[in-house]
Amino acid sequence: MADALVSGIKAGGYDVSVARTGEEGFFLVHKLFPQLLVLDLNLPQRGGLEILRQIRAQSLDIRILILTSNNSPEDRVAGLNAGADDYLGKPFSFPELLARIGALLRRAQAPATAALLRIADLALDTESRTASRSDVRLDLTTREFDLLLYLAENQGRAVSREMLAKDVWKENSRFTPLDNVIDVQMTRLRRKLDDPFAVKLLQTIRGVGFILQEPKP
Amino acid sequence: MADALVSGIKAGGYDVSVARTGEEGFFLVHKLFPQLLVLDLNLPQRGGLEILRQIRAQSLDIRILILTSNNSPEDRVAGLNAGADDYLGKPFSFPELLARIGALLRRAQAPATAALLRIADLALDTESRTASRSDVRLDLTTREFDLLLYLAENQGRAVSREMLAKDVWKENSRFTPLDNVIDVQMTRLRRKLDDPFAVKLLQTIRGVGFILQEPKP
DNA sequence: CAACAAATGTCAGGGAGTTGTAAGCGGAGT
């Protein structure tokens, strides 16, 4: 039974270790700090529920899915209330097990609340200062990111060179005018932002400035 | 049916709002930002699965529990893979629904004092002040651990040198600037944290600072 | 208390990547 489980879960693309007794499981948990634990309640030596409670008492950040033949509604409620994240009774379908494992792990690495700006398939994360289009990461420099961020904050509105000079470059007086610098940076930004993609988000408004928006035909 | 659900969940000590169509539900979600959404798939106007996908596409941090009469294993897998956190088929027992809701919400609010922080294969134990990657223990000095801990607490966020100076070094005025000290410590930390491993967790953001995160392709 | 080891801080050089400058080109509008 355990072997079938292991090979099945491995086939799902995960790293798996097995413990055949409660004692061993408890030891392994502390050694490996797994992200998720699939727990059978009928374990020798130490009851599954006891293991569950101990892990929770130590406030270890481990997802726990109970997979067992104790499948009465009362058992389920007891398991979940003891701290399990999910409860699946035997007999079960393997795809469902994998889907539930996936759902639990999906949550595991959601870094709090990311501050996201979106325009069409463009996503800007101001926390990690990363930008991506269609889940393809754009490798932007500091200036390019600041520039894009400013345009995104003003999406749908035309942005003049004066605004950019003041709010992005933050220099109010210079020997040489900033206009060319801005143009050059726009070119560089376009090369990374729009050139590799079909829909162009960054448009020029002649005599006025630039605008970032989803083009509407 | 909906009324029975609402009063039952309210009895569990939660605040509840109902939407009777997909359209209305979508509107309410954006207005109220609930912690959890109990979703029926057979909704008029807009399919439940479509709502689910849209919420996920916007990466809103909302737990979703599907509660429906479409209860074949295939339906379950489809729902979970579309982004649901749990799936409960009708008929169901009310205590189980409450237990599952409880399990989902339990996770929502407990990031504060986690004794264990994890990023990819990196594990930080704040109790014993030990760090390990892939089960290999890292031998860190006090400052290196404090530094790594701070970065881990801010994982996915860019951390500036000013923040580090204030929160890790805790010196607000010095004869020499801390920047170089920080750089040197970063080098030393990298040597132990990233150099021996293939995936690099600690990245520099030029002109901004540093960030600890699992690298995305 | 001296001697040592480990950890942390200081300094300076080098290199990669980013940004600013200038000049030529091309296309839109008049």
Added chain:
DNA sequence: ACTCCGCTTACAACTCCCTGACATTTGTTG
């Protein structure tokens, strides 16, 4: 057709970051 305005490329200067070596501090042991 002429004139601007914006786009592009190439180059130069600079900023920022990394790193090795040395100095200082801290803590440990005989």
